[in-house]
Amino acid sequence: MTFVSHARHFAGRPVVDVPVGGPLPTVDGPVSWRFALWHFDETAGYKLSEEFRVAFDRFVAQAGPSVESLVVGAWGYAAFNTAPIAQLCAAASRLPALRALFLGDMTGEECEVSWMKVGDVSPLLTAYPRLEVLRVRGGEDLAFSPVRHARLRELAVESGGLSRAFVGAVLDSDLPALTDLELWLGTPDYGGDAQVADLAPLLAGERFPGLRRLGLRNSEIADDLAEALASAPVVPRLERLDLSLGTLGDRGAAALAGGQPLTHLTELDLHHHYLSEETAASVAAALPGVRVDVSDPQEPDEYDGESYRYTAVSE
Template sequence: MTIGSHADFFAGHPVVEVPADGPLPTVDEPTAWRIAVTDWDRGVEHQPSPEFREAFDRFLDRAGESVEALVIGSWGYAAFNVAPIAQLCEAAPRLPNLKALFLGDIGSEECEISWMRVGDVSPLLTAYPGLEVLRVRGGEDFRFTPVRHERLRQLEVESGGLPAEFVRAVLDSELPALDELELWLGTPDYGGETTVADLAPLLAGERFPALRRLGLCNSEIADDIAEALAAAPVVKRLEALDLSLGTLGDRGALALAGGQPLTHLAKLDLSHHYASEATVAAVRAALPGVWVDLSDPQEEEVYEGETYRYTTVSE
């Protein structure tokens, strides 16, 4: 399954599209501006899109100083044009009030997530020391470098296959204000080779002292992660735990239900799962008072004697 729509809300604000021409729409509430340029010209492969650069510069001229939340959609054809990270970093003096940034609000009809050519996203944090929310989506050449940032509260990384090097770099970062972390780990078919061992510093509670919501989503190893979380020290200080979009089955769900107490959680999201009805009932019974999301049950597929489970987002 792939991503079929754009964000309607981001960082608590409604998303408003920047028109290609003419004035910006009049808004009477805080807004997340979305800018996108769909350009199928492949003559500038692996280079930034000149059309996006021009459109973004025009937008900054009109609204730069007032922008608090920004959504970047297609930056040309994302499989050929590289993400405009350098341009966004250069634009920091023109976006002095930016608090929230979403890079990669691109549906599968525009470009499959595994094809999106992004690059190293960590310079965005260096360029914007006041940033509080960063959401990034990508697949091809998707990288992160360890960084220190004092104000980032929420980091979401969406991928059909997140490289282990990316995950380790995030966990090596110093993010003292981070209270929400969501990582879409994906599948090995698309570069998602993160293991439970790679997550060890996070699960041990050694990273991000302010963390209260943890999402390890869209993962082919959801059962392994759930078994590790059943005894992981980090869980004791969480308010919400999210293992949605992945391949969680009876093994992982029962490990959570039978492991350390989870009744302190406000929410446990296990949606898009492969657990049986009996296991679903057991999990609910073990967690009275916790909002447990076990929606979107899936059925395993059997082909030539092999059993298959699928994450929600892969290509």
Template sequence: MSDDLDTDFFDGRTVVEVPEDGPLPDVDGPVAWKIRAFDDDLDMDRGFSPAFRDAFERFVDLAGDSVEALVIGSWGYAGTNYAPIAQLCAAAPRLPNLTALFLGDIGSEECEISWMKVGDVSPLLAAYPALEELRVRGGEVFRFSPVRHERLRRLEVQSGGLSAEFVRAVLDSELPALEELELWLGNDGYGGDSTVADLAPLLAGERFPALRRLGLRNAEIADDIAEALATAPVVRRLTALDLSLGTLGDRGALALIDGQPLTHLSKLDLHHHYIGDETADAVRAALPGVQVDLDDLQDDEDEEEDGSIYRYTAVGE
């Protein structure tokens, strides 16, 4: 599992897990409460998890009015149980102060990201008009529908393979307050079939007027994205650009530094990459005032018979 999937903090708050029974623990300052009810019975497709349903309802009864940040972990076994989106939406009146929500904080020891059954996450935005941050993680049955939301400032979608349909629906949404967008595009083997063409409205600067931080992460097409970003109008208004966790190599890295100026960025995150040492040095030299993260150099892998070069995103299955 990538370190980027470890969640100790969310919305700038320490994540504290809700106990199975008894009172909530005493906490020092604001926290993000985490609800989970893992079930290792993997044999049946049982729809929604009664164990999670009961744990969630108990928590909302205990603390609903005070909850500002909420993390949803395992909802039973996420490979057979469906995400509790309808239950979360129904609970909105009892969570009046919720401004940050993470659906799917589940590690590979409980369910691989590509197996997680989620559904359409857009109703969460309709149910919580005051939400400012939404992070969702999923793979199987993972959908989005175009929405309008006035207050969302940060949207993060983590996946080992994000469909073109999902990407286009996000970009068709009206999110006037959105400052940070992060999409984990993944690879085609796990459903990540989006292309640079699907990103065109975003790259052209036509979407999300408040956008300042853009992450197109975990992308098998990282070199293609970097080449498009070299001339993309959206880059001029960004303060941070994140192409990490993907398969970025020399072609994409050189396109970035040979294209439009990037010296206005505060950070360029490229960690988990396939960039050679000489090109990496050139990137650093071209951006002396920018925080450039080139950690976690990966090795190309050859296919046994035909010698084809394979590169892997950090998160797939």
């Protein structure tokens, strides 16, 4: 499946759409403003949409000083138009209150995730030293460079496939305030070549000492990850562990259940999985004080004697 709806909440706030060209609606309390301008131009030539640039600049001029949380949706047609990262960076002085940013909130109808032209997102952290939450969605050209950021608490990257270079750059970053890390590892078909070994510094507890939630989601290697997490030093300090949206099966679940204690967790999210009913029930029963989500069970496809499992977000 692909993304079928826009975010309704972000950074603990309801999302409110910005009317392009009109006044902002009246809101009751803090919101996350969502700015998007979709249009199709097959001659765009992989550059920033001029229509988006002008309209977004108008929005910043109108509301910039008061914007604390921002969701950026379609920036033209994201398969042809590149993400407005440079424009967002250039607008930093006019968005002084910005603390949360979601770049790439698009449905599959607006642009399939693997087609989205995003590029290196780490300049956003350099441009916004007070940013606390960064969520990014993107495709095979999604990139990251090692960066130091003193205030970032939450980093989430949604993708059909994250490269080992991307994962390595995140783990090489200095993020002392980070408590929540979410990586959608995906599949090799969409550039997701990161393996358990590439996550070794994270699993060993050597990175991000404040980490309390770890999401290794939408992964084709979910069983391998679960086996590694069964004895990973990072797990005892976590409050929430998320292996959802991937291809987790009985092998991985058995490793988790038979590994180090998980009773300290407040939440174990395994939804969208390939567990048998018996295994799913036994995992939940073994952790009575933990919110265990084993909803959305999947059935593998059988073809020519082979069994195939699929991550939730692919194409």
